[in-house]
Amino acid sequence: MAWKQDRAEIKRLMAARPDPDGKKNCDSQEAKAVNDQLNRKLAEQPVWRRGRFLYES
Template structure:
């Protein structure tokens, strides 16, 4: 998968998280599944791309 496709998927996963900022202690199966998939996608990317995805507005 190309970077643009990965980036779109990462953004989609970030938007799909039930508790995006972690303030509500949401520990549902859906939340864990989305976070695990997001974590896997981010770990596949080089460090500079991870930072770009996480800190980009």
């Protein structure tokens, strides 16, 4: 099941973000790379699944 692998990858990427809430204005190369990879992975998901990742508590 590919969606389970995608879900695990997205959760891993979300945990790996150096500045998850954006309050520290972290513009490092690492932060940009992780955010780009996360955005690419989220864009591959259907809209309803994307919202679930972004807004679940």
